[in-house]
Amino acid sequence: MKSFRFLAATALATTFVISAAPAWAQTAPAADEATIEKPDEAGDIVVVGSRIRRDVFSGASPVEVITRDETTLAGFASTTAVLQSSQVTGGTAQINNSFGGFVTDGGPGANTISLRGLGATRTLVLLNGRRLAPAGTRGSVGSADLNVLPSSIVDRIEVLKDGASSVYGSDAIAGVINVISKKNIRGLTVEGQYNATNDGGGNAASFSTVWGFTGNRFNISGSIEIQKRDNLTLGDRDWTQCQTDYRILRPGNNLPGSGDFIDPVTGKSKCYTITATGSNGVTINTIGTGAIAGVAGPGTTGTVFNRWRPNSSVATGLVGFEGVSVNSRDTFDPDRLKASLISPGKNYTAFLQGGYDTGGLGNAELYFEMLGSHRSSSQASYRQLSLDYAFGSILLPVSLRTSLITPAAPTPITNGANLGVRAFIGSGNTTTSQSVDFWKVTTGLKGDFVLPGWKYDFYVAGNWSKGDYTFNSFKTDRLAQSLNVAAAGTGFVCVNPANGCIAAPALSSAVIGGVLPQNWLDFVSGDVTGTTKYNEKVANLTIDGSLFKLPYGDVKGAFGAELRKASIDDTPPLDSQTGNLYNLSSATPTRGSDTVWEVFGEVEVPLLRDVSFAKELTLNVSARYTDYKSYGGDYTYKFGGIYAPTGWLSFRGTYGTSYRAPALFEQFLGGTSGFLSATRDPCDDDNINQSVARATNCATEVPVGFNSTSGITVITSGGSAAGLKAETSTNWTVGTIIEPKFSDSFGDLSVAVDYYNIVVKNGVSRAGAANILSLCYDDAQFRAGGSFCRLINARTPGSLALTVNDSYVNLATDKVRGIDYTIRYARDIGEGNLRLTARVTQFLEQANKLFSDDPLDDVNGIIGSPKFTGNFDAVYRLKNWRFRYGLEWIDAMQSYDYYGLDRNLTNLYLQVPDYYLHNASVQYATEKWGITAGVRNITNREPPQISTSNFNNRIGNSPLYSGYDYAGRTYFVNFTKSF
Numbered sequence: 001m002k003s004f005r006f007l008a009a010t011a012l013a014t015t016f017v018i019s020a021a022p023a024w025a026q027t028a029p030a031a032d033e034a035t036i037e038k039p040d041e042a043g044d045i046v047v048v049g050s051r052i053r054r055d056v057f058s059g060a061s062p063v064e065v066i067t068r069d070e071t072t073l074a075g076f077a078s079t080t081a082v083l084q085s086s087q088v089t090g091g092t093a094q095i096n097n098s099f100g101g102f103v104t105d106g107g108p109g110a111n112t113i114s115l116r117g118l119g120a121t122r123t124l125v126l127l128n129g130r131r132l133a134p135a136g137t138r139g140s141v142g143s144a145d146l147n148v149l150p151s152s153i154v155d156r157i158e159v160l161k162d163g164a165s166s167v168y169g170s171d172a173i174a175g176v177i178n179v180i181s182k183k184n185i186r187g188l189t190v191e192g193q194y195n196a197t198n199d200g201g202g203n204a205a206s207f208s209t210v211w212g213f214t215g216n217r218f219n220i221s222g223s224i225e226i227q228k229r230d231n232l233t234l235g236d237r238d239w240t241q242c243q244t245d246y247r248i249l250r251p252g253n254n255l256p257g258s259g260d261f262i263d264p265v266t267g268k269s270k271c272y273t274i275t276a277t278g279s280n281g282v283t284i285n286t287i288g289t290g291a292i293a294g295v296a297g298p299g300t301t302g303t304v305f306n307r308w309r310p311n312s313s314v315a316t317g318l319v320g321f322e323g324v325s326v327n328s329r330d331t332f333d334p335d336r337l338k339a340s341l342i343s344p345g346k347n348y349t350a351f352l353q354g355g356y357d358t359g360g361l362g363n364a365e366l367y368f369e370m371l372g373s374h375r376s377s378s379q380a381s382y383r384q385l386s387l388d389y390a391f392g393s394i395l396l397p398v399s400l401r402t403s404l405i406t407p408a409a410p411t412p413i414t415n416g417a418n419l420g421v422r423a424f425i426g427s428g429n430t431t432t433s434q435s436v437d438f439w440k441v442t443t444g445l446k447g448d449f450v451l452p453g454w455k456y457d458f459y460v461a462g463n464w465s466k467g468d469y470t471f472n473s474f475k476t477d478r479l480a481q482s483l484n485v486a487a488a489g490t491g492f493v494c495v496n497p498a499n500g501c502i503a504a505p506a507l508s509s510a511v512i513g514g515v516l517p518q519n520w521l522d523f524v525s526g527d528v529t530g531t532t533k534y535n536e537k538v539a540n541l542t543i544d545g546s547l548f549k550l551p552y553g554d555v556k557g558a559f560g561a562e563l564r565k566a567s568i569d570d571t572p573p574l575d576s577q578t579g580n581l582y583n584l585s586s587a588t589p590t591r592g593s594d595t596v597w598e599v600f601g602e603v604e605v606p607l608l609r610d611v612s613f614a615k616e617l618t619l620n621v622s623a624r625y626t627d628y629k630s631y632g633g634d635y636t637y638k639f640g641g642i643y644a645p646t647g648w649l650s651f652r653g654t655y656g657t658s659y660r661a662p663a664l665f666e667q668f669l670g671g672t673s674g675f676l677s678a679t680r681d682p683c684d685d686d687n688i689n690q691s692v693a694r695a696t697n698c699a700t701e702v703p704v705g706f707n708s709t710s711g712i713t714v715i716t717s718g719g720s721a722a723g724l725k726a727e728t729s730t731n732w733t734v735g736t737i738i739e740p741k742f743s744d745s746f747g748d749l750s751v752a753v754d755y756y757n758i759v760v761k762n763g764v765s766r767a768g769a770a771n772i773l774s775l776c777y778d779d780a781q782f783r784a785g786g787s788f789c790r791l792i793n794a795r796t797p798g799s800l801a802l803t804v805n806d807s808y809v810n811l812a813t814d815k816v817r818g819i820d821y822t823i824r825y826a827r828d829i830g831e832g833n834l835r836l837t838a839r840v841t842q843f844l845e846q847a848n849k850l851f852s853d854d855p856l857d858d859v860n861g862i863i864g865s866p867k868f869t870g871n872f873d874a875v876y877r878l879k880n881w882r883f884r885y886g887l888e889w890i891d892a893m894q895s896y897d898y899y900g901l902d903r904n905l906t907n908l909y910l911q912v913p914d915y916y917l918h919n920a921s922v923q924y925a926t927e928k929w930g931i932t933a934g935v936r937n938i939t940n941r942e943p944p945q946i947s948t949s950n951f952n953n954r955i956g957n958s959p960l961y962s963g964y965d966y967a968g969r970t971y972f973v974n975f976t977k978s979f
Helices: 002-020 068-074 077-085 332-340 476-485 517-524 662-666 690-698 767-775 787-791
Strands: 063-067 122-128 154-160 173-181 187-195 204-214 217-228 286-293 303-310 321-323 340-342 347-359 366-391 418-446 457-475 487-488 493-494 527-552 553-571 590-611 614-628 632-646 649-660 672-676 712-716 727-739 748-765 803-805 811-827 834-849 867-880 881-890 915-925 929-936 970-978
Touching: 063 068, 063 122, 068 154, 068 867, 068 881, 068 915, 068 929, 077 154, 154 340, 332 366, 340 366, 366 476, 457 476, 476 517, 517 527, 517 811, 527 590, 553 662, 614 649, 690 767, 712 767, 767 803
Parallel strands: 122 173, 712 803
Antiparallel strands: 063 154, 154 173, 187 204, 187 970, 204 217, 217 347, 286 303, 286 418, 303 321, 347 366, 366 418, 418 457, 457 527, 487 493, 527 553, 553 590, 590 614, 614 632, 632 649, 649 727, 672 712, 727 748, 748 811, 811 834, 834 867, 867 881, 881 915, 915 929, 929 970
16 A cells, blocks of 8 residues: 555664664653654643643544644745645645635635645634634635734644544534644744745745743733745746647547647647636637638638638738637737736734733633734736627728627627627736735633632633725726727717727727727726625633542543624625626625534543553543524534553544534625636537547537537525535544554654544535536436536527536535554664654545435545645754754546546546655754754656646646645745844
């Protein structure tokens, strides 16, 4: 198995270290320091996964701990980067700054975290054990935005890798992230870090101060941080400068030289084609007409055409134009390379915490936390203007006034007339921007409860997020107004001169080439802005202590109650609400609120300790009752236990349930109508042979050689009105920890293996329009089998256009199961200490089904869903020095089997090899200052390449998957100075 192959390599390295170590090696660290995921801690603490205090960093649930020192050595510049690294996310895709051109929850610029591939709404993020509310822009705000988190004052990050809904609430389904700040800070520390890419673009810088002081009865500390990330464009990297179809040449393909279309101008593969999903090309510098006889341009055959390119030398047929085909026409503009590969942004974060000993109320401490964050982010993109001239318009040359594209269904901007000519114009780059302010204020009181040995903690917290999102768009009404013209001397004027109307330019070669009058552009386009607000208020009371004594220890308990109220208010731009944004989706406001109150309890029972065959036997039970104003109430529970027959072997396991009402945006998302390009139609002639089942299914709906000319309508909305149900789940884990006791000269070895199995019923989700189309048309049972085909309307008679319903629905089942492996070895060598750590996540199943009578659809191992991921760290500490080598691994993936393709016959590359990233760093640190320098992606490894298809989104020729490094080799340096 691949996981054991990766771990075997680690074991080999460990064996080499052991065998090569001199006999005079000093005494190894104490066993508890090398134990899986146990940092140095003192006193009773509350660790993620439980509300009960304990004096060791262990429990029935698997917990991974990442310290700030580790993240600095790894070269991560922010908490966001740490949480989205492979060691935490375990092979699942994350929404990050490479998704700026895609519709994502939280809006562009937001960064979220998803554990086990179950989505960000099923992963709970905590700050010092208290939940972090969602933030972002647009209607789909429902998860914490990692950008708001502080970085420099973080002490450690605890990652609970199983469900904990009974402990923390409904959204702790796949796991919990708990970010812990440093405490008892004295003095001032300044820190700066700079990450510079080898090939330019995407550089990042951060600067922070951390300070604190204490008095006899109070303490206060805080941090201020500035983080800046530069734009990384498609033109900054070789592998994104010319995106091709990347197809295999097969007999009968009829494409010369390779499987790609050969550009007749360059003699090479066509850059940024428009043949299918993922090619990202746009049609420019051409016009569309009715069928007209004319002269064929280079790379085109035939005598009758409906697509033309200006050519002043053509004197017959359509004078001044040459006929072109799909890819012989111009589809590439150098401005395309100015689009963002990794979008730029700035984050400003301030964090303040403190406490005051009241001297009363049970030695109570009055404490507070304040977190403030401002994010400014943007994404550059390229856009095409499809300018429609009405049949017979005086803005057309005389030779084109008789062109008629369609005798029916006039487009909105032709003023009720039929469409005569459509000009496909490259209109350059446009920028979408976001400005998000987030505040979290917490105040509480904690101290000794009335019962001896018991403690209480009561707090209230408020979270406020406000985001503005701005983008530039052409406006449908003004385009229509400017195209309705009358002759005036040698020029044209608007028939309706209201609003300072500027007449549209007459069709000419210059206009087709993108030379447009600035005053007309200013009239027909402009910036529009929407606003998103998300508020959440929380009140929580928890008491914990010893219930009674048993022969082997105290039975401990924690009990409490929590009240939460949340509201969302997204107001899209008015032109978006009225459907006045040309060729963009319309959107209505998203508004709603919900209130939930909960009571919970947890008990831990030490059944045996330090007896024969039972070094420890402990049982943990927790339960919670949750009542939503919107969905009513339900109970959740969790059982867990630890059994250690000896000091070197222990077993742990948990079983729990969850109950999650849909997030506010899943309930109340305003109705949105959008579209996909006509090239995304699965039955388009260029896509129809991507699978045998698809070709068979399409033959029942479209004629041979079908070329889709109608965009695909996508209808999206929240599911509250349609009866969206709450989702439930079960989550169980079972694992073992092996810590054999060897001689001091051998060192300490720890091995942990944990199996997890999560099943979500009635899971709330959107399947994705492109995914729905693929899953339907690649299904051998097609419409007769129901499944995802139930979400696609019958084709419109005549145009054969498709309509997809991609609203929030209840999926019958989501299922994820797999195994986590961890090996850690530590020993003293010479005057220093070496620690080796390897982690591997193996997915055994990643499956879902839409309806209860459907079979489970397992995507495990296809591109974007690897079966294995892993990482390896080797850190050697010698006095003030630390040396680190890191390796990150993503398993090879292939999609042929899932889509029923014969890899020996298809013309698609749908397979990627194993992917490795090598990192190294060195650190020198004293009590007062430190410097760390290193390199990430030492070999400058580029992402793998795949073909354009309906199956995957791409950046360049590479899969859009957050596990791959798009920035390339990056050098980093970090400096700290304490005063």
